[in-house]
Amino acid sequence: MSDLVRGTAAQMAADLASGATTSVALTQAHLDRIAEVDGAVHAFLHVDSEGALAAAAASDARRAAGTPASELDGVPIAVKDVLATEGLPTTCGSKILEGWIPPYDATVVQKLKAAGLPILGKTNMDEFAMGSSTEHSAYGPTHNPWDLDRIPGGSGGGSAAAVAAFEAPLALGTDTGGSIRQPGAVTGTVGVKPTYGGVSRYGLVAMANSLDQVGPVTRTVLDSALLHELIGGHDAMDSTSIDQPVGALVAAAKQGARGDLSGLKVGVITELGGEGWQDGVEASFQASLDLLVKAGAEVVEVSCPNFVHALATYYLIMPCEASSNLAKFDAMRYGLRVVPDRPGDQAQPSAEDVMRASRDAGFGDEVKRRIILGTYALSSGYYDAYYGTAQRVRTLISRDFEAAFEQVDVLVSPTAPTTAFKLGEKLDDPLSMYLNDLATIPANLAGVPGISLPSGLADEDGLPVGFQILAPALADDRLYRVGAALEAALEREWGGSLLDRAPDLTGGAA
Numbered sequence: 012m013s014d015l016v017r018g019t020a021a022q023m024a025a026d027l028a029s030g031a032t033t034s035v036a037l038t039q040a041h042l043d044r045i046a047e048v049d050g051a052v053h054a055f056l057h058v059d060s061e062g063a064l065a066a067a068a069a070s071d072a073r074r075a076a077g078t079p080a081s082e083l084d085g086v087p088i089a090v091k092d093v094l095a096t097e098g099l100p101t102t103c104g105s106k107i108l109e110g111w112i113p114p115y116d117a118t119v120v121q122k123l124k125a126a127g128l129p130i131l132g133k134t135n136m137d138e139f140a141m142g143s144s145t146e147h148s149a150y151g152p153t154h155n156p157w158d159l160d161r162i163p164g165g166s167g168g169g170s171a172a173a174v175a176a177f178e179a180p181l182a183l184g185t186d187t188g189g190s191i192r193q194p195g196a197v198t199g200t201v202g203v204k205p206t207y208g209g210v211s212r213y214g215l216v217a218m219a220n221s222l223d224q225v226g227p228v229t230r231t232v233l234d235s236a237l238l239h240e241l242i243g244g245h246d247a248m249d250s251t252s253i254d255q256p257v258g259a260l261v262a263a264a265k266q267g268a269r270g271d272l273s274g275l276k277v278g279v280i281t282e283l284g285g286e287g288w289q290d291g292v293e294a295s296f297q298a299s300l301d302l303l304v305k306a307g308a309e310v311v312e313v314s315c316p317n318f319v320h321a322l323a324t325y326y327l328i329m330p331c332e333a334s335s336n337l338a339k340f341d342a343m344r345y346g347l348r349v350v351p352d353r354p355g356d357q358a359q360p361s362a363e364d365v366m367r368a369s370r371d372a373g374f375g376d377e378v379k380r381r382i383i384l385g386t387y388a389l390s391s392g393y394y395d396a397y398y399g400t401a402q403r404v405r406t407l408i409s410r411d412f413e414a415a416f417e418q419v420d421v422l423v424s425p426t427a428p429t430t431a432f433k434l435g436e437k438l439d440d441p442l443s444m445y446l447n448d449l450a451t452i453p454a455n456l457a458g459v460p461g462i463s464l465p466s467g468l469a470d471e472d473g474l475p476v477g478f479q480i481l482a483p484a485l486a487d488d489r490l491y492r493v494g495a496a497l498e499a500a501l502e503r504e505w506g507g508s509l510l511d512r513a514p515d516l517t518g519g520a521a
């Protein structure tokens with residue numbers, strides 16, 4: 012593998028600034044890596060070589076003129092295929108949007124372009140972001156670079172696998188119930204779900220509006236902070252966008268990397284561990300807690316009693332919002348249109364016939380399952396019993412967070428109960444797939460920010476384990492301070508980054 016793809020985004024930015032490399036060279040090296048390994052990984056649904064190289068050349072011209080557009084100007088990035096990109100296909104992993112080319116950019120994509128980051132392409136995902144394995148993509152699964160027979164997590168498995176396989180130094184993901192953090196955990200990458208409203212959702216094809224957040228997928232905590240600062244901030248095009256500056260996240264990461272956490276109180280969430288959690292996941296988590304203590308933090312246990320209801324609450328609220336959002340895919344405005352034969356008395360199929368046939372052909376099983384669940388839960392007579400109750404439990408979960416954050420500065424847990432499972436293993440058992448998001452969902456329900464960073468490899472299978480840190484709303488800086496401190500301590504133990512130990516994927520040494 013070329014050395015050009017191995018660095019962190021921060022290192023690449025420094026090399027661009029010093030003139031040690033060019034954006035064209037960096038971008039070409041990543042396109043070559045994609046050509047070399049993506050046949051096996053399938054992280055990308057669409058690669059835009061021409062667009063990326065043109066953006067890279069423009070970036071080099073700015074650097075040569077001494078007018079870079081941002082610190083990350085010229086560092087390439089991959090974008091999850093749920094974000095609208097002008098002129099580039101945006102499928103959301105669904106057949107129903109096959110061939111759709113958006114006429115506009117999502118705000119976060121506009122920000123990437125304005126900052127000079129060449130966009131390598133669009134990454135694979137579970138259809139409409141519904142899943143924990145990327146197996147629900149209509150275009151075939153993504154494979155985990157650590158073991159190609161295993162899942163890369165989901166729904167943003169494409170973004171996580173691209174970053175883990177050195178096909179991109181940075182990627183954007185979206186997290187409705189864990190789709191940035193859980194793929195991060197099982198691929199040994201860093202993923203951040205910002206505070207709800209902290210990053211614009213304009214141009215993000217909504218799954219569940221009250222839960223969705225765009226966030227960074229990277230190889231280091233500092234890289235996530237750099238990307239988060241770039242995409243965050245107020246956007247008048249998103250009515251839920253918070254009108255506040257994004258905060259000093261890069262500074263927090265740099266402070267954390269110095270390794271001093273004295274005075275910090277860390278709460279271990281009682282309900283997110285114990286029976287049913289893989290031994291190697293728990294062991295890796297405990298070892299990381301010890302490192303936090305060594306860095307000066309005080310670790311206590313905190314109970315969040317209503318978290319046991321988080322999964323059930325999520326699987327009512329999310330399908331309700333999704334079923335209403337997906338009603339717009341009616342074959343009338345854009346996307347797939349299937350015109351059924353209409354034998355018998357009618358000469359032409361009706362609009363409703365076309366809608367039915369198009370939605371039947373265009374949506375996969377998981378999407379249909381959730382549309383049915385959501386439509387049922389919202390139907391008259393059931394609305395209060397299901398949706399209303401779920402919203403009340405959601406408030407209780409938010410209150411658990413509030414009470415916990417009165418006692419501690421951050422909360423922690425393993426990001427996912429197990430390491431990457433085998434492709435196909437949970438496809439016939441939706442409930443066991445849903446259980447993978449046990450630890451990530453509470454943050455979405457309450458709107459608080461969370462990060463997952465690699466904490467090591469599980470003893471029993473040698474696969475990556477993720478460590479999750481949660482902070483109060485708008486205190487995203489704490490994720491970076493604590494995350495960077497833990498990362499620094501872990502990398503001292505490992506003698507480098509965890510991904511240095513991942514398979515090379517080209518038959519060579521890692």
Ligand code: GLN
Pocket residue numbers: 140141142143165166185186187188189190191218329448
């Ligand atoms: N895996 C969860 C689900 O299937 C979360 C998805 C997401 O965050 N987009 O709903």
